[in-house]
Amino acid sequence: MTFSIERADPGHADALCAIERAAVQLFRGHAAWASYAAVSIPPELLQRAISRGLVWAALDTAGRPIGFVWLDTEVGSGGIGIAEIDVLPEYGRRGIGAALVEHACGWARAAGYRRVDLGTLADVPWNAPFYARHGFAVVDKNAPRFAFARQRDREHGFPDQLRVFMSRPLTSPTRGEWTVWPAPAKLNLFLRVVGRRPDGYHELQTVFRLLDWGDELRLRVRDDGEVRRTREVPGVPESSDLVVRAARLLQAHAGVAAGAEIEVAKRIPMGGGLGGGSSDAATVLVALNRLWQLDLAEDVLAELGRQLGADVPVFVRGRSAWAEGIGEKLTPMDLPRRHYVVLDPHETVSTAALFQAAELTRNAPRATISSFASGETTENAFAPVVRERHPRVAAALDWLGRFGDARLSGSGGCVFLESKSFDRAVAIAAQCPAAFTAWTAAGVDVSPLQDALARHTA
Numbered sequence: 001m002t003f004s005i006e007r008a009d010p011g012h013a014d015a016l017c018a019i020e021r022a023a024v025q026l027f028r029g030h031a032a033w034a035s036y037a038a039v040s041i042p043p044e045l046l047q048r049a050i051s052r053g054l055v056w057a058a059l060d061t062a063g064r065p066i067g068f069v070w071l072d073t074e075v076g077s078g079g080i081g082i083a084e085i086d087v088l089p090e091y092g093r094r095g096i097g098a099a100l101v102e103h104a105c106g107w108a109r110a111a112g113y114r115r116v117d118l119g120t121l122a123d124v125p126w127n128a129p130f131y132a133r134h135g136f137a138v139v140d141k142n143a144p145r146f147a148f149a150r151q152r153d154r155e156h157g158f159p160d161q162l163r164v165f166m167s168r169p170l171t172s173p174t175r176g177e178w179t180v181w182p183a184p185a186k187l188n189l190f191l192r193v194v195g196r197r198p199d200g201y202h203e204l205q206t207v208f209r210l211l212d213w214g215d216e217l218r219l220r221v222r223d224d225g226e227v228r229r230t231r232e233v234p235g236v237p238e239s240s241d242l243v244v245r246a247a248r249l250l251q252a253h254a255g256v257a258a259g260a261e262i263e264v265a266k267r268i269p270m271g272g273g274l275g276g277g278s279s280d281a282a283t284v285l286v287a288l289n290r291l292w293q294l295d296l297a298e299d300v301l302a303e304l305g306r307q308l309g310a311d312v313p314v315f316v317r318g319r320s321a322w323a324e325g326i327g328e329k330l331t332p333m334d335l336p337r338r339h340y341v342v343l344d345p346h347e348t349v350s351t352a353a354l355f356q357a358a359e360l361t362r363n364a365p366r367a368t369i370s371s372f373a374s375g376e377t378t379e380n381a382f383a384p385v386v387r388e389r390h391p392r393v394a395a396a397l398d399w400l401g402r403f404g405d406a407r408l409s410g411s412g413g414c415v416f417l418e419s420k421s422f423d424r425a426v427a428i429a430a431q432c433p434a435a436f437t438a439w440t441a442a443g444v445d446v447s448p449l450q451d452a453l454a455r456h457t458a
Contacts, residue, residue, distance in 0.1 A: 001060075001094050005103045007265075008055040008068060010439075013047050015065040016057065016086075023086035032121060035158040041084065044426040046070065049083070051439045052213055053267070056103055058087070058096045066091045069100040071108065075145055078114040078458060079167070097126070101134050109170040110218070111180040112455030119149050122164045136166035172456075175221055179291065179456065182448040183264075183283040184214035185274040185441070186314065187340060187409045187416055190372060191380045192364040201326045202355060205367050208275075208314045208321050209335060212448060213441035215268050215276060217243070217283050221291050222259035227251065230263040242308060246281040247288055249304055254294050260284075269344045271351075273410030275311050282315030283449055290456055302328075311410075318447035322369055331369075334445050339425040341417045342409075343400055344437045347392040349412040357385045380408045396436055403428050 008016065017040070024036045049055050049070055058067035067087035075081040082104060087096045105116050118136070120127040128138070141150065146165050153163060173179050187209045195203040222228075227247045229238055238244055243262050251259070262284065268276030285301045288294075298317060305312030310327040319332040354360065360381065367377040386408055387394040393413040400406035400417050408415055419425040425440045432438035 001091070003058050003060055003066065003094075003096060003099075005056050005058050005099060007053060008050045008057040008065070010047060010050055012055075012057050012065050012068075013043060013050060016046060016055070016068045017041050017043055019065060019068060019088055020084065020086045022088055026089055026126075027124075030121075030124070031159055032162055035153075035156045039156050044423070047426070048422075048440060051267075051441075053216055053265070056100065056107075058100055067096045067100055069104045071104055074148075075117050077145055078455060079117050079145065080108045080111075080113045080115075082116060082118040092126070097130065098134065101131070105135075105168060105170065107180060110173055110178050112172075112452055112458075114170055114172075114455070114458070116168045116170065117145065117165065118167075119146070119153075119163055119165050121162055123162065128164055128166065131166050131168075135168040137168070138164050139167045141165045175291075176223075178218050178220045179287070181217045181219060181283050181287045181452050181456075182214060183217055183268075183276070183279040184315070184444075184448050185211045185268045185276065185279065185342075186311070187211065187274070187342075187443075188380065189407075189418075190367070190377050191382065191410065192367055192377075193360065193362045193381045194364050194366050196362055197326075202362065203325065204323070204327055206323050206327065207333065207335075207372060208311075208323055208327075208330075209338075209443045210314075210318070210320050210445070210447050211340070211441040212444050213267070213439070214274075214448070215280055215283075216265040217280060217287065218263040218265075219284070219287050219291060220261045222261060223257075224259055225251075225257050226259040228259070228261050230261055242277045242281045243284045246284040246305075246308055246312075249307065250285055250288055250292075250294075250296075250301075253300075253304060254292070254296065256292050256294065258292050260288055260291070269346075269414060271348045272344055272414035273349070273408065273412045274342070274414055275315065275410065278305075278309045278311035279315045279449075281305065281308050282312050285312075285316055286318075286449055286453055287456075290453060315447065315449065318450035318453075320443065320445050322372075332445075333369075335443060337420075338443045339419045339422045340441050340443065341400065341403075341419065341425045341428045342439055342441060343396045343415050343432065345390075345392040345396040345413050345415070346436070347390050347413045349386060349390055349393065351411040353389075354382050354385050354411050357389075359388070360385055378405060378407065380410075382411050383408045386412045392435070399433060399436070400428075 072081035072083035302313040429438040
């Protein structure tokens with residue numbers, strides 16, 4: 001039959017949960033049936049995985065999901081896990097499961113992972129024997145990386161004697177093959193304008209909080225020296241595209257003869273104050289430094305990034321940080337584990353216009369790290385200006401403010417709310433009005449880009 005495999009989108013979540021429930025029925029009468037029947041996919045975790053780009057759906061010719069695969073990045077030690085893979089029973093034996101497995105393993109290899117792990121049943125034909133045909137081998141279930149899964153099995157009463165764990169090794173991408181790299185979003189947990197420099201730039205203070213969510217870039221080395229993007233961006237000529245400029249700047253600095261093809265899968269809203277363009281540019285610098293085997297120091301890459309934009313260095317360095325100057329003077333910070341509800345009001349906000357606004361406070365007193373840590377410093381200097389000029393952003397702030405301290409990120413227009421609880425963040429996002437788009441993300445101290453660099457370097 002004809003089907004395609006695409007990244008799942010949030011609208012697929014209910015259908016994917018229904019596929020899992022239907023697939024579980026195949027285990028009726030099996031010794032593990034009671035455990036399977038008692039447990040189903042947590043929809044909020046599935047939605048989070050979808051938002052992070054870790055779920056792919058097999059779609060029929062009408063675009064309806066008929067199967068899916070969900071990857072789990074919590075395995076560690078250079079590996080990634082298959083958290084779930086299911087196909088509607090009526091579409092079994094048509095190559096859909098095989099295609100999903102190979103697609104997931106292909107993406108994992110391009111992303112620098114060294115193996116794919118999974119737990120399955122030894123005595124079911126479409127479980128362990130199926131995976132064995134696709135390069136998986138049984139491994140020691142007592143390995144530390146399976147401890148959490150086995151504990152979960154015990155909690156659910158799953159018969160341990162029936163469970164096997166399998167692993168498929170992955171080779172590193174070769175020169176000229178596509179590689180995959182993350183470009184995480186950021187939040188500004190506060191932002192003050194504390195002065196203006198002689199060159200016209202404003203002096204800022206802020207805290208950049210990196211997120212576990214963002215864009216994804218695919219890069220492939222070319223030997224002809226050309227730098228090309230694979231997709232057109234409406235209104236943005238290739239020569240003006242920040243990712244192309246980043247590659248060409250690095251190329252000129254290092255005098256390298258190689259080129260690159262660049263493809264960006266956008267999730268971060270453009271002009272949302274989440275640093276999407278800057279993060280994409282930083283990922284190009286970091287990734288091509290590796291792929292072109294330049295071995296340039298992080299300080300050199302950060303300085304090249306500064307030439308592209310004030311927010312680029314924080315993404316190059318890959319740490320949540322206290323920032324001053326125009327955003328380039330960075331002090332890494334270890335911040336408490338927090339989850340965030342982020343709202344996109346779908347309204348473009350011009351950063352240049354905000355800096356020119358007469359009502360912008362440009363000489364705020366300097367904050368300190370201790371005043372931020374105590375919760376005293378949380379304001380964003382742009383928020384009053386944006387509220388006055390952008391009614392949709394103001395409405396988003398008002399709606400999210402019903403649940404706590406809603407804040408503007410950067411120069412907007414996205415707004416966010418911090419939560420100590422993942423469940424609470426999910427519950428708030430689920431109530432988002434139709435006029436906005438909401439998602440949840442976790443704050444991280446070390447960027448997903450640094451994790452990817454470590455994988456590709458290993």
